[in-house]
Amino acid sequence: xxxxxxxxxxxxxxxxxxxxxxxxxxxxxxxxxxxxxxxxxxxxxxxxxxxxxxxxxxxxxxxxxxxxxxxxxxxxxxxxxxxxxxxxxxxxxxxxxxxxxxxxxxxxxxxxxxxxxxxxxxxxxxxxxxxxxxxxxxxxxxxxxxxxxxxxxxxxxxxxxxxxxxxxxxxxxxxxxxxxxxxxxxxxxxxxxxxxxxxxxxxxxxxxxxxxxxxxxxxxxxxxxxxxxxxxxxxxxxxxxxxxxxxxxxxxxxxxxxxxxxxxxxxxxxxxxxxxxxxxx
Ligand code: AP5
Numbered sequence: 179x180x181x182x183x184x185x186x187x188x189x190x191x192x193x194x195x196x197x198x199x200x201x202x203x204x205x206x207x208x209x210x211x212x213x214x215x216x217x218x219x220x221x222x223x224x225x226x227x228x229x230x231x232x233x234x235x236x237x238x239x240x241x242x243x244x245x246x247x248x249x250x251x252x253x254x255x256x257x258x259x260x261x262x263x264x265x266x267x268x269x270x271x272x273x274x275x276x277x278x279x280x281x282x283x284x285x286x287x288x289x290x291x292x293x294x295x296x297x298x299x300x301x302x303x304x305x306x307x308x309x310x311x312x313x314x315x316x317x318x319x320x321x322x323x324x325x326x327x328x329x330x331x332x333x334x335x336x337x338x339x340x341x342x343x344x345x346x347x348x349x350x351x352x353x354x355x356x357x358x359x360x361x362x363x364x365x366x367x368x369x370x371x372x373x374x375x376x377x378x379x380x381x382x383x384x385x386x387x388x389x390x391x392x393x394x395x396x397x398x399x400x401x402x403x404x405x406x407x408x409x410x411x412x413x414x415x416x417x418x419x420x421x422x423x424x425x426x427x428x429x430x431x432x433x434x435x436x437x438x439x440x441x442x443x444x445x446x447x448x449x450x451x452x453x454x455x456x457x458x459x
Contacts, residue, residue: 226307227252227439228332230314230323232410233340235398236350237424238431240363242340243311245432249439252307255297257290257315259361262387266358279389282397284315284405291322298326315406320413336438337413340424340431344399351395355384369428 227250231239240256247254261279264272275285294313298304314320327333353366357377364371364384371377375384389398413419422434 226250227309227336228307228327228334229336229338230310230334230413231338231340232406232413233424234342234344234347234402234406235395236347236354237340237342238428239311239340240361241369241428242431242435243309244362246309246435250307250309251303252309253297253301253303254309254311255294255301255304255313256311256361257293257313258311260293260297261285262358276388280394282389282394282401284401287316287318287322290315291319291326294323295326314409317408317412320409334416334418335442337410337416337419338435338438339410339413339419339421341421342424346425347399348392348395351390352392354387354390356387357382357384 227246229246231243231246233239240259243254243256246252258279261272261275265276265279266272271289278285290313294310298308310323314323323334350365350368353368355364355366355371355375356362357364357380359382360377360379362377362379363369371384373381376382377384389395410419420438422431422438424431426434
């Protein structure tokens with residue numbers, strides 16, 4: 179076979195990039211239209227995600243996580259939602275947790291680690307990966323998560339930090355409305371439901387969280403800076419930390435997140451395709 183010219187190689191690379199973008203667009207479309215269970219199940223490992231979303235209360239973790247869940251068909255484990263579900267069920271844990279949450283403190287590491295461990299082991303939605311929202315919140319939780327994953331020969335891919343000034347969070351938190359059953363969140367001004375105090379999807383009533391007051395927010399922010407900022411520092415050392423400006427509009431924050439995923443994906447998939455046809459350079 180005659181040697182390939184540089185221009186030919188470049189043209190082939192361009193074609194491969196275009197094909198890959200098209201495949202990703204089609205996959206995203208399939209994900210957003212629901213897809214069927216078998217097509218989700220047949221996704222390759224390169225389409226899975228294992229990530230954590232960090233950021234202070236109101237940064238937008240709960241707003242962005244469901245979109246990532248839809249994109250990757252992964253599970254969204256929000257520890258705050260799990261605790262609130264215990265509160266609603268009036269379990270012993272729920273009663274204890276409510277006191278701590280309303281004071282802006284943290285529930286014990288042991289309880290939270292076991293909660294996540296149970297989900298990662300038993301929740302079938304987590305087979306295609308996971309998005310951890312609100313966990314880990316202490317360095318001890320981060321270390322335990324690393325141990326849990328290394329037992330399964332897995333590693334986190336992204337530790338995304340939603341960065342935003344404390345001053346912008348008061349209006350976000352005090353205007354938030356929640357659909358308790360799904361964890362879906364709205365905002366009275368920034369993201370209002372179609373009908374007053376009513377969930378768009380189920381038509382059920384929305385509520386305000388009991389810890390969403392300006393006073394409790396101050397305590398939650400101080401807990402975040404004291405106990406969770408060191409977790410950010412922990413991931414900065416690992417090379418998987420990615421900061422995102424969370425003061426932007428929600429659509430823009432989502433675009434920044436997509437940028438994080440694309441950056442990671444492009445070199446490896448393109449590399450593997452190129453190497454398969456002997457053009458990796
Ligand atoms: P948790 O439920 O995790 O609360 P949090 O971390 O304080 O975070 P939030 O849910 O308040 O904020 P968010 O970033 O999800 O914001 P959202 O997207 O809704 O935890 C609650 C408590 O449980 C803790 O205080 C602790 O006690 C306990 N706990 C939980 N996990 C624990 C753990 N691992 N260890 C120990 N204890 C634990 O957005 C907020 C509002 O802003 C919404 O109304 C939204 O519509 C709006 N909004 C979002 N993005 C934008 C935007 N870009 N522009 C304008 N508005 C926006």
